[in-house]
Every structure is written in C-alpha cells, then in structure tokens.
C-alpha cells in the first residue's frame with residue numbers, strides 16, 4: 001500500500017492531475033519522468049473496481065485492476081509525483097484546484113482524468129452482481145463466459161447491438177426485452193443471428209452462493225442464465241471541466257483535440273471523462289498523449305519567459 005502524502009504547501013505545481021485511474025497515472029508517470037513538479041489528487045473510486053480481473057491490456061491480461069493502480073502509484077511516486085487522497089470540487093481559472101474540505105493547490109496546467117459513472121437500472125440484484133457475472137463490455141469479459149447461457153437486459157438502446165456482438169461468444173444468448181421497445185428491424189436482426197427474445201418485464205436477477213442463477217420475470221418465470229450483460233447509462237464525471245466552461249459536443253461530452261486539450265487554455269482531459277469507449281489501455285494512452293502535449297506547452301512558456309529575461313539582461317548591458 002502506497003502511503004499518500006499530505007497536501008503540499010510549497011508553491012505552484014507544474015501540473016495537477018485529478019484522478020488516478022489509468023489515464024491520470026500514466027500522464028503523471030510521463031510528467032514525473034519529464035522532471036515536472038506534479039500532484040495527483042484521487043478520490044479512490046476507479047470505474048472497474050467491482051471487477052476482480054482486467055482483460056485486454058497487453059502483458060496485464062487477467063490481472064487485478066486494483067493491483068494495476070497500486071503498481072502505477074508506486075511507479076509515479078518514484079519520480080517524485082505527490083499522491084494526495086481527496087476529492088476536488090472546483091477548479092478556478094488560473095489555476096487553483098480546490099479540494100473538498102482541504103487545501104487549494106496552485107497549478108500551471110491541469111489534467112482532468114476523473115472517469116465516468118455507470119448508472120445502473122433499479123432492478124433488484126443488478127447492483128450486487130455488477131462486475132461479477134453482470135457485465136457490460138464483451139471485449140473485457142465475454143471470453144470468460146464463452147459458450148455459456150447468456151442474458152442481455154433491454155435497458156438501453158445499445159442493448160440490441162450488445163446482444164448481436166455477444167453472439168460471437170455464445171450460441172445461447174437470450175435478449176430480455178424488459179422495457180425496451182424493439183423495432184421490427186431489431187427483432188429481425190436478433191432472430192436472424194439466432195438470439196431468443198423473451199418478452200416481459202424483468203423482476204430481478206436471481207443468485208445462489210454469490211453466482212447468477214437466472215433472470216426472473218414479473219410473471220414469475222425464471223430463465224436460467226450463467227451471466228448477464230447490460231449497457232449502463234454512462235455519465236461523465238466532468239463537472240470540473242464544465243464548471244470551467246469547456247466546450248461540449250451535441251451529446252454533452254466535453255470535446256478535446258487529439259492530445260486531450262480542451263477549449264479552455266491550460267486544461268486537458270483524458271480517459272473516460274471525455275471518451276466512454278476508452279478501455280484501460282486506451283485511457284492510459286490518452287494520459288500519455290496529454291502528458292506529452294502538456295510538457296510541450298509548459299516548455300513553450302518556459303522558453304518565452306527565458307527569452308524575455310535574456311533580452312532584458314542584454315538590454316541592461318548584461319547586468
């Protein structure tokens with residue numbers, strides 16, 4: 001366990017990173033190695049915490065997601081990055097990073113890597129099974145339940161695509177229509193791919209000995225299933241960015257350029273906070289790209305300042 005440090009009282013950080021998931025930590029790693037003065041503030045709630053295993057990250061496939069972040073914290077600490085446990089509730093232009101009930105950190109640049117929140121439907125059993133045998137991303141977890149009886153819960157318009165995708169891992173996929181109004185085209189596509197559609201509202205997920213047993217419908221039927229998938233409503237934790245006035249797209253997501261630069265000068269964003277599709281490896285890559293760009297931006301400022309001082313010195317006859 002890495003001991004987090006007390007908040008510093010020693011001046012301005014080159015960069016304050018908010019969020020120590022894969023995106024924030026990978027950025028901090030590069031910035032620390034670039035010998036920048038960096039603080040990372042983290043509330044300790046990474047999105048994939050409910051899952052026991054992380055997949056799809058080269059050389060880390062199947063590892064414990066918590067252990068990955070623990071390793072990451074140890075790596076950044078080696079380069080002098082200060083790790084601060086806490087929650088940021090506001091960033092003032094300039095930049096003053098305000099922590100809840102705590103100190104204010106002054107920063108030259110800010111990287112927001114606060115991830116997103118998965119809003120789950122209010123169906124009994126859903127919260128308890130989430131990340132265990134109630135899953136979301138086929139690329140992350142479907143291989144582990146391949147060839148088993150699978151369920152897809154119709155709680156989101158993307159559920160149909162999710163079910164069609166899952167068919168690649170099992171030939172026994174049941175689509176529970178629940179409250180989703182399926183179009184004739186949806187039905188045709190699902191049936192054409194050999195998925196079974198079960199009508200009726202889902203009452204609850206049924207589990208025994210901490211393992212999913214089936215999906216119970218409002219009429220009392222229980223359809224045995226070994227694992228279920230649902231597409232949650234993904235809500236960006238982007239209040240810090242929107243509070244600064246960062247531009248958003250039509251879907252409400254904060255926009256960035258390819259390096260993670262937002263529309264507000266000096267403010268970058270990386271990972272799920274700006275891209276719901278980002279997996280762990282993608283989020284880490286986005287953090288890395290942002291770190292390059294932030295360091296270059298700082299360098300430009302450092303050089304401009306040095307040139308100004310140099311010119312003043314030359315004009316003053318070298319005194």
Ligand SMILES: Cc1cc2nc3c(=O)[nH]c(=O)nc-3n(C[C@H](O)[C@H](O)[C@H](O)COP(=O)(O)OP(=O)(O)OC[C@H]3O[C@@H](n4cnc5c(N)ncnc54)[C@H](O)[C@@H]3O)c2cc1C
Pocket residue numbers: 018019020021022023024041042043044045046047048049050051053054055056057086087088089113114115116118130131136137140141237270271272273278279280281283
């Ligand atoms: C159940 C589940 C399983 C998954 N499995 C996989 C998998 O196997 N493979 C894979 O590639 N992806 C998986 N994912 C997706 C994965 O979780 C994300 O890709 C990844 O977490 C994104 O990293 P991030 O750094 O953007 O955000 P996060 O990992 O969510 O980190 C954000 C951090 O910011 C902190 N934070 C938020 N707000 C504040 C604030 N105001 N102040 C301070 N700190 C704050 C949070 O507490 C958190 O620690 C899974 C997702 C879920 C839900």
